[in-house]
Amino acid sequence: MADDGLLRNMITDESVDLMRRRIGFPNPTLRTGAIDEPWNLACTDDAVRRFAICIGDDNPLFVDPDYAKGTRWGGVIAPPAFEKSMGINRNPVMDPDEAKITSKALRGIQLFHSGGENFYYAPIMEGTKLYRSRFVKAVEDKPSEFSGRSVIVTNGLCLWDQNDKVLVDGVDWFIHAERKKKSGDAKAKYAKEEPASYTDEDLAEIEAAYDNEYRRGADTLYMEDCTVGQELPKMVKGPLTVTDLINLHMGAGWLIYGNWPNRLAYENRKKLRGFYSRDEYNAWDTVQRVHWDKELADKVGVRMMYDIGPVRQFHISNFLTNFAGDDSFIHRIKFEFRRFNYIGDVTWMTGEITEVSVDETLGPKIEVALRGTNQRGIENIRATATILVASKKHGPVKLPESPKPTEHRAK
Structure with missing residues (x-):
């Protein structure tokens, strides 16, 4: 069924089975359009600088090459999640007939990025070129309070450099939910969430938190100074604006989908017809405008305009790098996006250390648990991370050994 070109299909057993036939191969709902190249073909100090600033992070480790030269890394390194702007396509190639048959798997079903888990093995620095494979790993039927029937698709992700060394691997989770207009039922879970509104006192509290934002920098985080239950310094993000979304795309590009202008938009629509209405x-116009077009948000069943998943993924990255400082290395981040983060919402980031240990393979490390809470007191981020830290006894951080690149990549 179509409404002004907006596809509204139902989730069927057949469409779920078609997605399962894509296991080991690219997810047909996560396609690029007319331009199949990443925002950054290679890492440069300037690209990292733009990315960091556009997510609201002016850490000199990321934006000041002269400062970064004096750190253990000897130059600018990219913060976690910068890799989302990189990755030359090396997706595994599917049999053409099977690819055509399965290309309509979950087509016309609204897509929400719900989280993921990434492992990092070495910093991304000037001159690094990354190659990327993205493929379906698992498909799970799941009842949803939001839409009735939904499907969670786990997508594998692997990024390796020009020397075949894996720098990042992990998974992303996407929820596929049927598109429907928002419920008028006052008892519905999301119907109770009213648009944000702030008093001058509320805004003063937010601004005070910005004034006092913590950044460790060159003050080395030692394992011996960490204790279980230790709280991480609180951080605030927001109120979320459409301008914030524009900045994010200026720094990171369009990420998965290419929403290009003018003739390139027309060429894009030839390849991604279901992504335009x-x-x-x-x-x-692209249906990604659901994030800044209230009328379209209503049409797909969301109460208000809302963020894209990377907004909160980048919040987590900023929060962790501020706490970890220049000398630590963030090895693992598992992140879940819970509920919607609407335009106008504030996210308060908090966390605590849950484990301090010396791992036989990784060396000294800490585990942390993070959460984001909006102005309604509702949790919208849940995350855990593994940070490799220096030790007064065991010495500086040693980078973890990289695994082999995935077998699910172009030959």
Whole structure:
């Protein structure tokens, strides 16, 4: 069924089975359009600087090459999640006939990025070129309070450099939920969430938190100074604006989908017809405008305009790097996006150390648990991370050994 070009299909057993047939191969709902190249073909200090600033992070380790030269890394390194702007496509190639048959798996079903887990093995620095494979790992049927029937698709991700060394691997989770107009039921879970509104006192509290934002920097974090239950310094993000989304895309590009302008938009629509619908002027525009177009958000069943998953993934990255400082290395981040983060919402980031240990393979490390809570008191981020830290007894951080690149990549 279509509404102004907006596809509204139902989740069927057949469409779920089609997605399962894609295991080991690319997810057809996560396609690029007319341009199949990453925002950054290679890492440069300037690209890292733009990314960091556009996610609201001016840490000199990321934005000041002269400062970064004096750190253990000898130069600018990219913060975790910068890799989302990179990765030359090396997806595994599917049999053409099977690819065509399964290309409509879960087509016309609304897609929400719900989280993931990434492992990092070495910093991304000037001159690094990354190659990427993204593929379906698992498909799970799941009842949803939001939409009725939904499907969680786990997508494998592997990024390796020009020397075949894996720098990042992990998974992303996407929820596929049927598109429907928002419920008028006052008892519905999301119907109770009203748009944000702030008093001058509320804004003063937010601004005070910005004034006092903690950044460890060159003050080395030692294992011996960490204790279980120790709280991480609180951080605030927001109120979320459409301008914030524009900045994010300026720094990271369009990430999975390419939403290009003018003729390139027309070329994009030829390849991604289901990713475009008619706007109020009867012109075609990307459905990604659901994040800044209230009317379209209503059409897909969301109460208000909302963020994209990387907004909160980048919040987590900023929070962790501020705490970890220049000398630590963030090895693992598992992140879950819980509920919607609407335009206008504030996210308060808090966390605590849950484990301090010396791992036989990784060396001294700490485990931390993080959460984000909005102005309604509702949790919208849940995350855990493994940070490799220096030790007064065991010495500086040693980078973990990289695994082999995934077998699910182009030959």
